Amino acid sequence: MRISAAWMTLAIIALGFVSAAAAPASVTVKLNAQNGSGENGSATLTDTMGGITVVISLSGAPSSAQPAHVHDGTCGDLKGVAYALKDVVNGSSTTVLQGTTVAALTAKPYAINVHESASNLGKYVACGDVTASSSM
């Protein structure tokens, strides 16, 4: 009985490791419309092999390309571009970023923002702060 209980404990520990490895870390960032754009939605960051996948989904976005980035800082105090993301087209963008993790991007202030167009980068249409508390 004592031995089987020990094996059960080992099995439970092993299962714990497997499920921890299989469940990727993910955060969903709420993107709020800015400057009257009406473009609201989300960006979901998920750990993937060697990096993360960033999926942006905005409602009310135009069919024209809208540049998107991960910036250092916050929406209230936006700094330089940390990572360029694929342009948002029809409200959708999916980018694989190599060499970073969800944990790294939630460890210090980053924000995801979307610009009106390449020719009008100065107008922001949506932004969201990347924080660990946005985990879902």
Ligand SMILES: [Cu+2]
């Ligand atoms: Cu930007």
